[in-house]
Amino acid sequence: MDHFNYREQQLFAEDVxxxxxxxxxxxxxxxxxxxxxxxxxxxxxxxxxxxxxLICYAVKxxxxxxxxxxxxxxxxGFDIVSEGELRRxxxxxxxxxxxxFSGVAKTADExxxxxxxxxxxxxxxxxxxxxxxxxxxxxxDQVAPVSIRVNPDIDAKTHPYISTGLxxxxxGIDINDAERIYQQAAAASHLQVVGVDCHIGSQLTETQPFxxxxxxxxxLIDRLAGLGIRLQHIxxxxxxxxxxxxxxxxxxxxxxAAVVERLQRYPELTLIFEPGRAIMANAGVLLTRVEYLKPxxxxxxxxxxxxxxxxxxxxxxxxxxxxxxxxxxxxRATQRYDVVGPVCETGDFLGKDRDLAIAEGDLLAxxxxxxxxxxxxxxYNSRPRAAEVLVDGGNCHLIRQRxxxxxxxxxxxxxx
Ligand code: LLP
Numbered sequence: 001m002d003h004f005n006y007r008e009q010q011l012f013a014e015d016v017x018x019x020x021x022x023x024x025x026x027x028x029x030x031x032x033x034x035x036x037x038x039x040x041x042x043x044x045x046x047x048x049x050x051x052x053x054l055i056c057y058a059v060k061x062x063x064x065x066x067x068x069x070x071x072x073x074x075x076x077g078f079d080i081v082s083e084g085e086l087r088r089x090x091x092x093x094x095x096x097x098x099x100x101f102s103g104v105a106k107t108a109d110e111x112x113x114x115x116x117x118x119x120x121x122x123x124x125x126x127x128x129x130x131x132x133x134x135x136x137x138x139x140x141d142q143v144a145p146v147s148i149r150v151n152p153d154i155d156a157k158t159h160p161y162i163s164t165g166l167x168x169x170x171x172g173i174d175i176n177d178a179e180r181i182y183q184q185a186a187a188a189s190h191l192q193v194v195g196v197d198c199h200i201g202s203q204l205t206e207t208q209p210f211x212x213x214x215x216x217x218x219x220l221i222d223r224l225a226g227l228g229i230r231l232q233h234i235x236x237x238x239x240x241x242x243x244x245x246x247x248x249x250x251x252x253x254x255x256x257a258a259v260v261e262r263l264q265r266y267p268e269l270t271l272i273f274e275p276g277r278a279i280m281a282n283a284g285v286l287l288t289r290v291e292y293l294k295p296x297x298x299x300x301x302x303x304x305x306x307x308x309x310x311x312x313x314x315x316x317x318x319x320x321x322x323x324x325x326x327x328x329x330x331x332r333a334t335q336r337y338d339v340v341g342p343v344c345e346t347g348d349f350l351g352k353d354r355d356l357a358i359a360e361g362d363l364l365a366x367x368x369x370x371x372x373x374x375x376x377x378x379x380y381n382s383r384p385r386a387a388e389v390l391v392d393g394g395n396c397h398l399i400r401q402r403x404x405x406x407x408x409x410x411x412x413x414x415x416x
Contacts, residue, residue, distance in 0.1 A: 002282045003033040003391075004367070009328035011365055015394040018287055018326045022363050025387045025398060027289045028306035030374050031365075032062075032399075034070055034392040036283035040252060041074050044273055047256035051263055053271040054120075056100050058238045059085040061276030061371035062284070066390050066399035068092035071279075077120065079238065079274040083110040090117070100235060100272065102149065102199070104129075104170055111136040111144070121145045123197045123235065125172055130185055137190035146185055147195035147235060150175045152216040156201030156209050156239065159317050172198065178220055179227065186229050193229055195272070196221060199237025202277060205249040207258050210236065214262055221266070234263070235272035242281045244368050245320045252278050277371040284370020286311050286386070287326070288350075290362045291342070300337045302358060307341025308348040309380040311366060311373050315347040323351045326363035333357060339364070343381045374400075382408050 003014045011018045013031050021031055044055050056077040059068065063085060068078070069092045077098025078089045089099060096117040101110075104125045111133055114122070124130050124146050137144040151172030167174065173181055178196075185191050200213050214236060221231055236259055241249035250258070256273065263271055288306035295301075313319035323339050337358075339351040350366055358364070377385050384403035389396050 001039065002036040003039075004036075004285055004365070006328065009330070011324065011326045013285070013391040016391050016396055018285070018365060019363060021389055021391075021396060022287055022289065022326070024396070025389055026402060027287050027363070028310050028386040029287045029402075030284055030369065030386055030388040031287055032067065032280075032284040032370055032388070032390045034390055037067065037070055037279060038074060040275075040279040040283065041071060041076060043252035044256050044275060044278075045074075047253040048260055048271060048273070051260045051271055052268070053260075053273070054098060054233075056098065056235075056272055056274050057279055058274050058276030059089065060375060062280045062373070063088050063375055064388055064399050065092040066397065067280070068094055070390075077272075079276075083113050086110075086114060086117070086119070096120075100147070100197070100274070102197075102274070106133075108132060108136050112140065115140055115142050115144055119145075121147050121194055121233075121235075123147050123149045124185075125149045127173070127181055127184070130181065130188070130191070134188045134190050143190050143192050145194045146191050147193075147197045147233070148173055148178055148181055148185065149197045149199070150178045150217065150220065152198055152200065152213045154200050154209050154213045154216070156204050157206065158201045158203050158241070175216055175220060179223060182224055182229050183227065193231065195231050195233035195235055197235035197237060197272070199239060199274065202239050203241040204239045205241040205247045207250045207255055210239070210255065211258060211262065214259060218262070218266070221269070231269065233270040233272055234266075235274065238274040238276050238278070240275055240278040242277055242368060242371075244281075245322070280371035281368045282370065284368075284373060286366040286369040286373060288364050288366065290358055290360055290364065293337075293358070293360055300335055302337040302339045302354075302356065302364075304339055304341060304350065304364060306350065306366070306386070307343040307381070307383065308345065309343055309378045309383050310341070310386050311350060311369055312376050312378075313372060314350050315345075316376075321351065321369060322367040323354050323356070324365050324367060325356065325358060326365055329357050329359075332359065343383070379403075379408060384408060
């Protein structure tokens with residue numbers, strides 16, 4: 001459920017008509033709904049209420065400071081994968097003690113920065129990383145809290161580019177090697193073993209692969225306890241899917257409740273979730289205007305002012321996202337269009353074969369664009385990145401201004 005609804009054939013974000021946002025801030029423009037973000041966060045938090053837990057929102061899904069601020073105010077922690085993301089969390093007022101640091105290539109500098117801030121945990125992905133973390137912690141005379149990201153070899157049954165829990169993927173440590181590596185970590189002078197984590201992929205639409213992974217992690221926790229290594233938390237990663245089209249993923253509360261239920265035998269083990277998409281995807285739309293309609297023999301094209309540089313998911317993963325008119329026009333004929341952008345690439349499309357009743361100048365909203373939309377955008381074709389607006393009831397906040405022309409070459413130099 002989200003807060004983007006039609007009122008008398010006009011699409012609103014909460015109490016604000018999207019036409020007003022387009023005329024005020026221009027297009028392309030990302031529009032987010034605060035109430036939707038809060039609703040999704042609470043779905044996880046409420047379902048986990050009976051068990052010690054922490055929701056660490058995956059910053060990569062949408063890292064705008066205002067979004068992080070909204071979540072920090074709800075008490076959210078953060079899953080980060082770079083120093084840049086950690087700096088954003090701090091700039092937004094997030095609590096470093098609620099930050100877990102994932103990612104396969106943490107540099108010594110990143111480790112140092114995170115250690116000095118006192119983050120909750122390093123989610124370690126290899127033996128080499130464990131060794132480096134020990135050295136960095138020792139050089140600072142600090143103790144680094146660690147979790148081992150285990151790769152449980154579970155097929156998440158999702159797009160191959162966003163599947164991460166198979167042996168063939170670069171992520172995590174083979175679960176069969178985990179005990180040995182935990183013993184190594186436990187023996188290290190400047191590491192403290194605090195948890196275990198996994199993340200098997202993104203846009204999962206069934207609960208079962210999550211539960212299969214969880215069972216493998218719990219069995220590992222039992223074996224570690226037998227070796228005298230007791231963990232304080234279990235981090236089940238992110239990955240819960242959303243409905244883009246016909247998918248029927250479990251509701252976050254249903255998913256979280258199923259996980260909590262499995263943890264009954266472990267009342268002291270804090271449960272960590274790292275949701276990104278499930279919180280943000282349906283809390284945002286990409287607002288765009290039709291520049292031209294170009295009829296053709298084989299295809300009709302609706303050429304809009306947003307492109308693959310603004311939203312790359314359709315081009316990169318063949319992702320399907322709904323494209324809807326901002327003002328429904330019942331008197332117009334519907335035609336089938338490929339909705340394409342101005343970028344000089346055949347792959348520059350936002351949607352294919354969409355039935356739309358539109359004319360030049362109309363506004364369209366690409367739905368489910370709140371996660372992995374703006375964060376994956378670029379300046380390709382020297383296009384300034386879009387504005388971002390957060391709607392809160394009847395109020396709009398410009399949370400990122402549209403890039404200026406001079407932003408395009410900031411830091412560049414002509415020759416002396
Ligand atoms: N935790 C870790 C360690 C991750 O690698 C990810 C996502 C998450 C949490 C959050 O996963 P989520 O709840 O959002 O599924 N760009 C792709 C998605 C890539 C996800 C990468 N890792 C897309 O647009 O579909």
